[in-house]
Amino acid sequence: MPFPLRSLLGSIFLFFLTAIPFVHASWKHVALRGHGPLIKPEPHHRPKFVPGPLKQAHASFYEGGFGTFGGACGYEDIDRDAYGLDTAALSRVMFKNGETCGACYEIKCLNSSQMCKPGQPTIVVTATNLCPPNYYQESDNGRWCNPPREHFDLAESSYLKIAALKGGIVPVQYRRVPCKRQGGIRFTITGNPYYNLVKVWNVGGAGDVVRVQVKGDDKLKWTDLKRHWGQKWETDATLVGQALSFRVRASDGRYSASWRVTPKNWQFGQTYQGKNFS
Structure with missing residues (x-):
C-alpha cells in the first residue's frame, strides 16, 4: 500500500530534527571543501604547571639592596615588582639568554652538616638576573657560573635561610616549581x-x-x-x-x-x- 504523503513528510521532518544537533556539534571540526585545509584549533585546557625533577647544582650569595637585583631580566626594582628578596641570578646555561626569567625554583642545601641549616629547610626563589661567566678562571676555581655548570647566586637573605655564610658556596638540590603570584600579570x-x-x-x-x-x-x-x-x-x-x-x-x-x-x-x-x- 502506498505510504501516505503526510506520513512521509513527517518522517523526513523527524530525521532532520535528530540530525541537526549532530551537524551543529560537528561544524567546528569541518573545513569547507575547496577553501583550504582544516585548521586545527589550539588546545586551551593544558594541565597546570607541576614541579619538575630534582637536580643538583651549587649556590653562592651576593650582597645588595632593593633596586639592585633586577639586572639582566629587566625587572629593575624587584621589591616594587613584587618579587621581594627571594631571588636568584642563574648561571648562563640556566639563564638561556633571558628565556628563564621569572621561573621559580625550590632549593635546599645538600650533604653538608657544617654549612647547611639544621633540618635542611627549602626556599623558593624567582630567577631575576644572570650570574655572568668569567672565562679567565676555571669553573671549579672561583667562577662557578661558567658553562657547563648549573649555579644559583642568591640574595644574601635567601642564602641565609638554607646555609651559613661561612660556607660561601654550597651544594644544593633544586627543582622547578609553580610560581604563586598575587593579582594578575x-x-x-x-x-x-x-x-x-x-x-x-x-x-x-x-x-x-x-x-x-x-x-x-x-x-x-x-x-x-x-x-x-x-x-x-x-x-x-x-x-x-x-x-x-x-x-x-x-x-x-x-x-x-x-x-x-x-x-x-x-x-x-x-x-x-x-x-x-x-
Missing part, C-alpha cells in the same frame, strides 16, 4: 609612539614567558612582540590611541589572554593588570 609600557617596550611581570604558573602578542580594538590585529631582553618585549606597531589586549604564552605551552587591559588613552610609563595563570 602586569604589563608596563614604555617607549614612544613609534617604538613600544612592554615589561611582562608577576607571571604565575610556569613563570617564564616565551611569547607575547598584542591586539588593539581598532586596526591592530594580533601582533607578535619580539623579545628585547629578559622579560621586556618590543614592537614598532602603532599602539597609541587603542585599548590594548595581550596574550601571553608560558614555557609550559599555556596561554593567558587579557582583554582590553588598557583604556584608549593609556600612557607610557604606566602599568596595567591582566589575567594570570592559575
